[in-house]
Amino acid sequence: MRLYVVKRLAQALGVLWAAYTVSFLVLDYLPGDPVSAMAGAGADTGQVDPAQLAALRHEYGFDKPILAQYADYLGRAVRGDFGDSVSTGRPVTATLADALPQTLQLTGAALLLAVFLGGGLAVLATYTTRRWLRQLLLSLPPLGVSVPTFWVGLVLVELFSFRTRLFPAFGNDGLRGLVLPAVTLAVPTGALVAQVLAKSLFTALDQAYVETARAKGAGRLRIRLRHALRNASLPALTVVGLLAGQLIAGSVVVETVFSRDGLGRVTAAAVTVQDIPLVQGVVVFGALIFVAANLIVDLVYPLLDPRIVVAASRKVRPA
Amino acid sequence: MTAHPDSRTPRWAALAALVTGSLVLSACSSSGSGSSSGEGGSPKPGGTLTFAVGSDAGCVDPQQVGSNDTIYSLRQVVDSLTDQDPKTGKIVPWLAKSWDISSDTTTFTFHLRSGVTFSDGTPLTAQVVKDNFDAVPKLGALGTLAQGYLSGVESTTAVDPLTVRVRFQQPNAQFLQATATHSLGIESSASVHRSPQEKCSKGVVGSGPFVLSAYVQNQSITLAKRAEYAWGSSLWTKQGEAYLDKLVFKVVPEAGVRTGSLQSGQVDAIGSVGRANEAALKGGAVNLQARANPGVVFNLGLNNSRPLFKDAKVRQAILFAIDRQQIVDAVFPTGTEPATSILAHTTPDYAYLGSDLAFDAAKAKSLLDAAGWKAGSDGVRVKDGKKLSLTVKWFANAATNQPALELIQQQLKAVGVEVVLKQLQIAQFSPTLQSGDFDAVWGNVTRADPDILRSSYSTRLANFYHLPAGPLDTALTRQAATTDAAKRKQLVTQAQQLIVKNAYVVPVVELQTQLGVAKKVHNLDFEASSRIQLHDTWIG
Numbered sequence: 001m002r003l004y005v006v007k008r009l010a011q012a013l014g015v016l017w018a019a020y021t022v023s024f025l026v027l028d029y030l031p032g033d034p035v036s037a038m039a040g041a042g043a044d045t046g047q048v049d050p051a052q053l054a055a056l057r058h059e060y061g062f063d064k065p066i067l068a069q070y071a072d073y074l075g076r077a078v079r080g081d082f083g084d085s086v087s088t089g090r091p092v093t094a095t096l097a098d099a100l101p102q103t104l105q106l107t108g109a110a111l112l113l114a115v116f117l118g119g120g121l122a123v124l125a126t127y128t129t130r131r132w133l134r135q136l137l138l139s140l141p142p143l144g145v146s147v148p149t150f151w152v153g154l155v156l157v158e159l160f161s162f163r164t165r166l167f168p169a170f171g172n173d174g175l176r177g178l179v180l181p182a183v184t185l186a187v188p189t190g191a192l193v194a195q196v197l198a199k200s201l202f203t204a205l206d207q208a209y210v211e212t213a214r215a216k217g218a219g220r221l222r223i224r225l226r227h228a229l230r231n232a233s234l235p236a237l238t239v240v241g242l243l244a245g246q247l248i249a250g251s252v253v254v255e256t257v258f259s260r261d262g263l264g265r266v267t268a269a270a271v272t273v274q275d276i277p278l279v280q281g282v283v284v285f286g287a288l289i290f291v292a293a294n295l296i297v298d299l300v301y302p303l304l305d306p307r308i309v310v311a312a313s314r315k316v317r318p319a
Numbered sequence: 320m321t322a323h324p325d326s327r328t329p330r331w332a333a334l335a336a337l338v339t340g341s342l343v344l345s346a347c348s349s350s351g352s353g354s355s356s357g358e359g360g361s362p363k364p365g366g367t368l369t370f371a372v373g374s375d376a377g378c379v380d381p382q383q384v385g386s387n388d389t390i391y392s393l394r395q396v397v398d399s400l401t402d403q404d405p406k407t408g409k410i411v412p413w414l415a416k417s418w419d420i421s422s423d424t425t426t427f428t429f430h431l432r433s434g435v436t437f438s439d440g441t442p443l444t445a446q447v448v449k450d451n452f453d454a455v456p457k458l459g460a461l462g463t464l465a466q467g468y469l470s471g472v473e474s475t476t477a478v479d480p481l482t483v484r485v486r487f488q489q490p491n492a493q494f495l496q497a498t499a500t501h502s503l504g505i506e507s508s509a510s511v512h513r514s515p516q517e518k519c520s521k522g523v524v525g526s527g528p529f530v531l532s533a534y535v536q537n538q539s540i541t542l543a544k545r546a547e548y549a550w551g552s553s554l555w556t557k558q559g560e561a562y563l564d565k566l567v568f569k570v571v572p573e574a575g576v577r578t579g580s581l582q583s584g585q586v587d588a589i590g591s592v593g594r595a596n597e598a599a600l601k602g603g604a605v606n607l608q609a610r611a612n613p614g615v616v617f618n619l620g621l622n623n624s625r626p627l628f629k630d631a632k633v634r635q636a637i638l639f640a641i642d643r644q645q646i647v648d649a650v651f652p653t654g655t656e657p658a659t660s661i662l663a664h665t666t667p668d669y670a671y672l673g674s675d676l677a678f679d680a681a682k683a684k685s686l687l688d689a690a691g692w693k694a695g696s697d698g699v700r701v702k703d704g705k706k707l708s709l710t711v712k713w714f715a716n717a718a719t720n721q722p723a724l725e726l727i728q729q730q731l732k733a734v735g736v737e738v739v740l741k742q743l744q745i746a747q748f749s750p751t752l753q754s755g756d757f758d759a760v761w762g763n764v765t766r767a768d769p770d771i772l773r774s775s776y777s778t779r780l781a782n783f784y785h786l787p788a789g790p791l792d793t794a795l796t797r798q799a800a801t802t803d804a805a806k807r808k809q810l811v812t813q814a815q816q817l818i819v820k821n822a823y824v825v826p827v828v829e830l831q832t833q834l835g836v837a838k839k840v841h842n843l844d845f846e847a848s849s850r851i852q853l854h855d856t857w858i859g
Contacts, residue, residue, distance in 0.1 A: 052459035052460045056459070056461075088377045088516070088520055088536065089514075089516025089517075089519060090516075095536075150573075154573075157579060158579060161580075161583065161585070162582060162583040163583075169571075169576050169583070170571045170576060170585075171538070171539075171569065172538065256572050257576065259538075259570060259576065261535065261536075261538045265537045269377065269537060273377075274744070
């Protein structure tokens with residue numbers, strides 16, 4: 001078991017390093033640089049003294065050779081220092097720390113909704129004996145996955161804010177302000193959970209142990225919740241790990257549509273002005289969340305299915 | 320490039336309009352007739368104005384910010400030495416009660432009003448103004464607008480506690496108008512001595528009618544009224560403090576959400592109303608307010624050093640081949656005017672040259688024939704085996720750019736000119752101009768002084784468009800050196816004629832700033848640079 005954990009941790013670190021390096025290279029490859037972006041934002045037809053731009057570049061270290069910049073940034077990043085945002089001058093870590101609670105609130109609420117609604121839909125679809133209802137329920141997840149998130153957001157705002165005025169259309173204010181964004185973000189996420197869970201539930205219900213349970217006189221609901229769901233939840237759990245990444249990505253769109261503060265907005269703004277230190281910080285942080293979520297999922301697997309550790313241990317001990 | 324309606328989400332805005340257009344349309348049926356803005360009832364003090372803007376510049380220092388969405392709020396925090404009458408373009412007293420300009424326009428002496436205090440309690444003195452003008456050039460690339468106005472400054476001297484003198488190395492007539500802008504708004508001594516980054520994140524202390532009370536990045540800017548304010552611009556109708564108690568500027572990036580929030584009363588006013596949102600707002604409890612931005616209109620900035628554009632006939636053919644009215648009607652908000660000069664009609668000393676900019680495809684064709692470009696097999700003209708083709712570089716800083724340019728592409732194709740469109744990141748705007756690596760760029764500049772022609776087109780300055788030296792330089796240099804208003808107007812007119820007749824650049828359409836304002840909000844007025852002043856604004 002310990003070896004299993006160590007191996008997973010090493011993998012996680014590798015993913016973090018790769019995310020950092022790839023994003024660094026991509027940002028470096030992009031034409032333009034943050035300094036001219038900053039100057040261009042308020043400039044009249046680019047009447048900026050090139051010498052002043054050079055001075056700014058020097059101040060931020062953008063004039064150093066690319067490898068030196070990389071080593072410099074990576075060295076500090078390892079110690080948790082991502083430098084200062086080019087556009088605001090604030091430390092990147094402080095900017096992220098300010099934005100994080102808002103995004104955690106949003107993604108947490110969305111994930112809860114997604115798991116309960118998506119899971120509920122899957123169980124209901126396998127439980128019902130009415131064919132039309134099953135068809136209807138099973139057709140919802142593909143729809144939820146395929147409609148664009150911002151469209152869902154705009155429709156919800158139109159119906160529940162502009163027309164009925166039940167919820168505010170923008171801002172971070174309180175629980176009421178959280179409802180529409182969380183539902184919006186939960187739609188594609190919940191749909192994915194439902195799709196995967198429904199499929200594996202159907203598979204599980206064909207298994208022999210379900211026959212056994214049925215023969216012992218277990219009820220339909222009990223078979224689903226007590227026996228099949230536990231086995232069927234493994235694939236769904238894998239998906240939940242992936243969803244952490246999807247939720248963070250989705251927050252870029254949802255936070256923009258609902259004018260919420262958070263990591264998504266920070267990301268969108270940072271990319272627009274090529275604020276390299278901030279984008280790097282966001283990428284590493286996003287990767288960290290993604291890696292952590294998957295690590296947790298990996299560590300929960302054995303609890304649900306002891307066979308996983310046994311298999312993993314055998315693989316790493318070939319002698 | 321200062322005014323960017325909808326700079327961040329043009330794509331979403333368009334999609335949102337498509338998707339929710341019908342929903343929004345049906346949702347705006349409520350509300351009665353109501354009176355029009357600025358009229359009806361007597362002004363009432365008090366209340367909060369909530370204003371939704373599309374973006375946040377990430378900075379709350381008026382000396383560093385160039386984006387309209389943020390200027391709307393920061394303009395209220397600082398006062399300027401002078402103000403500019405939006406109707407006449409005339410410069411009038413504000414913090415300075417009078418001024419003298421040397422006959423060669425190199426020396427400006429301002430006589431300050433007494434009794435003005437900043438919100439930290441310190442008084443306005445000549446030394447504070449000097450501190451500001453000494454600090455602004457050091458902002459460099461962080462405050463391009465402000466430092467541009469002061470470029471060539473030799474010294475600023477506090478002659479006595481209430482007299483300050485600014486001396487330039489060269490004649491610099493534009494400086495008087497520059498003192499009316501938000502960029503040269505006067506900040507307290509304590510603010511001036513902070514680092515630019517600190518001013519950006521924590522804000523500045525000004526002497527304006529409102530005080531910055533909270534700034535949450537990407538979220539909101541909140542201002543509170545200053546009760547002891549008593550030194551308003553000579554243009555304002557109300558004496559003393561402002562009517563409103565509080566101003567809240569919410570950042571709402573999505574155009575459809577801004578529109579719906581205004582209709583449903585969640586906000587009182589919104590910025591950056593595009594053509595797609597107009598229909599939804601008309602007929603409701605909302606007034607659309609629009610004003611053309613002064614300065615250089617949207618134009619195809621030709622690179623005059625390219626062999627193709629050394630021939631004046633080719634440049635003129637492009638100028639005549641563009642049907643400006645069609646572009647306005649198809650793409651821009653209602654009320655936008657086609658270019659009738661290189662300057663927008665709201666710019667002081669603008670001269671009407673509409674007949675020189677009239678659409679005439681036949682003339683364009685004959686000019687190209689005369690220049691030796693003959694019709695090719697695929698409709699594109701050729702000469703010496705080369706196709707008549709140009710690449711227009713453009714930047715996603717306004718939602719109207721792409722559709723306008725695609726229309727221009729079609730119009731030029733009709734006379735046998737091929738246009739290739741190339742979109743670049745906004746970050747590449749200055750590098751592109753500085754490198755000279757372009758056939759043409761699409762852009763505009765907001766400035767309420769005709770001297771913008773000199774900074775843009777004089778061959779003695781940056782000369783990004785590589786104009787040849789000539790009589791235009793003389794006119795531009797002389798207008799910057801005269802204090803005689805009539806003479807300056809004549810020189811500026813001459814410069815506009817030279818630019819348009821020679822088609823050094825091709826003027827296309829004016830930029831119009833359009834706001835949506837609830838009918839209960841009165842006297843929310845545009846100032847000379849088509850931004851807003853909220854001292855006289857009241858809700859009733």
